[in-house]
Amino acid sequence: MGQTSFGVFLTCKENLFFNHATLMADKKRAIADRRNFLQSSVLGAAGVGLAVSSSSSVAVAETNEGTNKPVVANEVDVLVVGGGTAGTIAAIQAGRAGARTLLVERNFQLGGATTTGGVAFPGLFDAWGEQVIAGIGWELVKESVELDGGRFPNFAKVPRSHWMNQVHVNQFVYALLAEEKCREADVEIAYYEFPEAVVKTDAGWQVDCIGFGTRRRVKCKQIIDCTGGAEVVGMLGFERLREKERQPGSYLYQLGSSHNPASKQLHRLYVHGADSTNSRTATLANLTGRKSILAKVRKDKKRLMHLQPETGFRESYRIKGETLITVQDYTTGKLFDDAVSNAFYPVDLHTKTGVRPKPLKRGIVPSIPLRALIPKGSRNLIVAGRCVSSDRLANSGLRVQASCMGMGQAAAVAATLAVQGNTTPLEVPLAEVHALLKKHGAIIPVKA
Amino acid sequence: MAGSGVWAFAQPFSIQVIGLHALTGFIFIAVIGLHVANNFVPLKKYLKNRMVWLVSAITIALGALFYFQPSPIKAVLGLSGNLGPALDRFEMTDDGMKYDYAPSPSYKLSLDIRTGSTYSLENPPRLAVWLENQSFYHIKTLYSSETTDAKEMLPYWAFKVKGWEQAKAEAEKKGVDLNETVDAVSGATRNGSFDPADYILPGETNSSMPYRVMIEINQTDDSSKKLKDQPSLVYQVEVDNFDPLAFQLLELVGYPVKEMTEENEEEWAIYYVDERFGSAMSLINSALLTIDRSP
Numbered sequence: 001m002g003q004t005s006f007g008v009f010l011t012c013k014e015n016l017f018f019n020h021a022t023l024m025a026d027k028k029r030a031i032a033d034r035r036n037f038l039q040s041s042v043l044g045a046a047g048v049g050l051a052v053s054s055s056s057s058v059a060v061a062e063t064n065e066g067t068n069k070p071v072v073a074n075e076v077d078v079l080v081v082g083g084g085t086a087g088t089i090a091a092i093q094a095g096r097a098g099a100r101t102l103l104v105e106r107n108f109q110l111g112g113a114t115t116t117g118g119v120a121f122p123g124l125f126d127a128w129g130e131q132v133i134a135g136i137g138w139e140l141v142k143e144s145v146e147l148d149g150g151r152f153p154n155f156a157k158v159p160r161s162h163w164m165n166q167v168h169v170n171q172f173v174y175a176l177l178a179e180e181k182c183r184e185a186d187v188e189i190a191y192y193e194f195p196e197a198v199v200k201t202d203a204g205w206q207v208d209c210i211g212f213g214t215r216r217r218v219k220c221k222q223i224i225d226c227t228g229g230a231e232v233v234g235m236l237g238f239e240r241l242r243e244k245e246r247q248p249g250s251y252l253y254q255l256g257s258s259h260n261p262a263s264k265q266l267h268r269l270y271v272h273g274a275d276s277t278n279s280r281t282a283t284l285a286n287l288t289g290r291k292s293i294l295a296k297v298r299k300d301k302k303r304l305m306h307l308q309p310e311t312g313f314r315e316s317y318r319i320k321g322e323t324l325i326t327v328q329d330y331t332t333g334k335l336f337d338d339a340v341s342n343a344f345y346p347v348d349l350h351t352k353t354g355v356r357p358k359p360l361k362r363g364i365v366p367s368i369p370l371r372a373l374i375p376k377g378s379r380n381l382i383v384a385g386r387c388v389s390s391d392r393l394a395n396s397g398l399r400v401q402a403s404c405m406g407m408g409q410a411a412a413v414a415a416t417l418a419v420q421g422n423t424t425p426l427e428v429p430l431a432e433v434h435a436l437l438k439k440h441g442a443i444i445p446v447k448a
Numbered sequence: 449m450a451g452s453g454v455w456a457f458a459q460p461f462s463i464q465v466i467g468l469h470a471l472t473g474f475i476f477i478a479v480i481g482l483h484v485a486n487n488f489v490p491l492k493k494y495l496k497n498r499m500v501w502l503v504s505a506i507t508i509a510l511g512a513l514f515y516f517q518p519s520p521i522k523a524v525l526g527l528s529g530n531l532g533p534a535l536d537r538f539e540m541t542d543d544g545m546k547y548d549y550a551p552s553p554s555y556k557l558s559l560d561i562r563t564g565s566t567y568s569l570e571n572p573p574r575l576a577v578w579l580e581n582q583s584f585y586h587i588k589t590l591y592s593s594e595t596t597d598a599k600e601m602l603p604y605w606a607f608k609v610k611g612w613e614q615a616k617a618e619a620e621k622k623g624v625d626l627n628e629t630v631d632a633v634s635g636a637t638r639n640g641s642f643d644p645a646d647y648i649l650p651g652e653t654n655s656s657m658p659y660r661v662m663i664e665i666n667q668t669d670d671s672s673k674k675l676k677d678q679p680s681l682v683y684q685v686e687v688d689n690f691d692p693l694a695f696q697l698l699e700l701v702g703y704p705v706k707e708m709t710e711e712n713e714e715e716w717a718i719y720y721v722d723e724r725f726g727s728a729m730s731l732i733n734s735a736l737l738t739i740d741r742s743p
Binding site: 128129156157158160362 | 705
């Protein structure tokens, strides 16, 4: 292994990391930076000749003498960025379907909104008396409830209100099971890391991730962006949609009485302007939320029994996909010709004054087309989760956990089949996508 | 007084006419008092006349009849244009049933229920129509079949009525203001007022509190291929009190099933209708709710 070359590579790379971090605000310079990085990366990779296991995604860690920082390299079929609601399911699905899979998560556990955000009542898996979303997401939820001795809503019963059919899970059990299922599917998990730069290669992508004390270079054929705000899509310069004002986030906590995470909702504090776009805005949201909760503890003179690690974010960027789900499509239950998953939730736009969910009309079950998961004009890139290509009102219903889980599974199936067929997700025959989804327990949208 | 009384009977409810009628009533009582005071001795002699007692007995009997309102009296009163501040009228039509409810001249609610192909005129199904608030409390029964088995045949409506009465009694006993009670799970849904007028009087136009119009219908001994006796069916529509739609169709919700809660209390829940149901689905062709609200 050429240590000298490797050192050169690291120097170039480190310079680039520094440059990129400091120039993020300037898009033009950032693009130039990516070009430089591409050149450096190609040189570095050629010189280093990193040893990658031929049978798995396991990387070889090296130590640079100059900086004493570890370097990790991975060569995988599918890189899932974001281990939240959609990403966890996507990674498990990709792994189970035989793809060498790496899951990169900026936080410290899997589950996202369900675990770190504390929204431990995912829904909605049912509509009008029938289950409409199943697959790996449901499997994980079901096992979490069973292991915790919890209860399931009766889907045959008409709920008085939509939230009554959300499934209460123990957020801690859910996070543990998610990790176990990833391990069983041979998915490698990289916590505390996030992509710093992404470049296109002949074989797919080269993604540089950075975490504390870790720099990782990933070569992959497909990327599934499950970051919530389509951060990878943004890095690549594809168009994204964003509102001037975002829906408030929710910081969940419990005052005064012990928290039963399996059966009781936490108290909710709206964090207006909460924005998960970057570490600065996320930090601001967390500081704001926690400051308000501390004030409430002092005011109410009650003990703080539980506090989630971070704000639950509702809205940031959405992709502009090959198609866009409008609120008309959503509320009329349009069955797209390339539908890969169902969704079900009221139109649920939170504002400064609260929320007034608008239930869907009887019998309506919206569907999610594959094209809404693919950034317009992209190849070998697919998203899943709340950044699905949709208008704001449609997104207010699509963004919920069960729907995101369904999207995660569908995106992973499309990406895995694209790897196997040496093509891009959009060009995978729909019948193959449906067949593999069915094989893994997912429910394919059908005409009502 | 006679004039204002006939006027109040003939035209829709008007607080002005009622006020005038009340005034003439008070004047009439005062005049009677003065008359008795001035003619006490001669009037005392009348008490020996049997005719006076007969007239008094007839008056008391008529008073009782008009107070308790058996069906024939109700029919007579139904001719009035004014049934009080909550004017309601239920009538059978050639196609079905029509229910009108007009809390004020500027707010009229009309429910037009068209009977379906399995509706039997000889043995009509039991029917209840009621209003529920946002927290699913029964707030007012608009109509219910006057048969002895109505509560048994319409268990969901009976459960709602019972629950409402219990909650109301408990609240009165404890002096609790239910308007301040917060739904424990949703964390945001306030219970509605006990007073249905709060929801449907046009004076509350700045209130966005929705309410529901509910129907429960059940045909006796109506078997289907898979059910010995099909349960009752529940229909509903939600009305936005802030900006109500002029026309809305009630939708089939499901059928009621008795369950026991974790606290071992009886509860009736609604379940989605499945393939076991047959003729019960055709008892009602459609139910149209019309709301006419003038500014």
